[in-house]
Amino acid sequence: MDNATILLAEDELSLGMIIKESLETKKFKVIHCKDGQETITNYKTEHPDILVLDVMMPKKDGFTVAKEIRMQDEQIPIIFLTAKSQTKDVVEGFASGGNDYLKKPFSIEELIARIENLLNRKTLQNKHQAIVIGAYTFQFKKQTLQFKAEDTIALTHREAHLLFHLNNNKNEVLERSVILNKLWNNDDFFSARSMDVFISKLRKKLANDKSIQIINVRGFGYKLVY
Structure with missing residues (x-):
């Protein structure tokens, strides 16, 4: 880890x-x-x-x-x-x-x-268990999120991996370079911009629970808080 x-x-x-x-x-x-x-x-x-x-x-x-x-x-x-x-x-x-x-x-x-x-x-x-993130249930293997008893939200392969690593480092800053090299295989400018887009998508998919935040720690990385 x-x-x-x-x-x-x-x-x-x-x-x-x-x-x-x-x-x-x-x-x-x-x-x-x-x-x-x-x-x-x-x-x-x-x-x-x-x-x-x-x-x-x-x-x-x-x-x-x-x-x-x-x-x-x-x-x-x-x-x-x-x-x-x-x-x-x-x-x-x-x-x-x-x-x-x-x-x-x-x-x-x-x-x-x-x-x-x-x-x-x-x-x-x-990775094989249901993970509770606030009011959501996250199934990493199935790449899904479910808010309470509502319909299942599909995640892309990269969204699921990104959320998994953010949650594994919950309340701690996940360094940009670490996750970029793990999921994008490099940490260049274009990969960093791509990761920012995926972070925005995850924020929208987690928006029903206002207690969940993905915080941008400028110059360091992201932190998942709930």
Whole structure:
């Protein structure tokens, strides 16, 4: 997932900074939290794409954090980091809602591989599921939008892909160059103008729900907000 946001919870500051800086070299946006309560707070405000949680943390441990978040979000991938290696600890991690479990010490390369695997799996699942965007239901595979119980709106192949990527980066700026190179295979002037036209078409097709906006962040890209 392009420019995915990772919420990293690690109370050991030196290790947390090493992980954060390493992930940022791979173009991830990383929000580093030092305890469980800070993690819950940032989850609610930052809308991350994946959680990387240390198990032993002040205020709330990683298992408790995962359980609380799972009550609100069943889909977000969660990776646990821990020095605990007994089978019962691993079982508790998965029972708390974890998708993966990485024992310390670990290599940064392995962590990155596991993050990318879970993000790719989440993207694949999203492509096969109905996605709720405000009052609309978006079917990526069928390339359709439906407003409440009204007639289905057909999307072109490029409109569907553009909306999918905007929604995957909801409330975050999707850089123009990233989406142009992904969907148009270049980021020249003519492709940029073409993308602007498709953005205008999507705005019209989403116009029945006034809470949905595709904001032009001048000089950077577009942001889908709802």
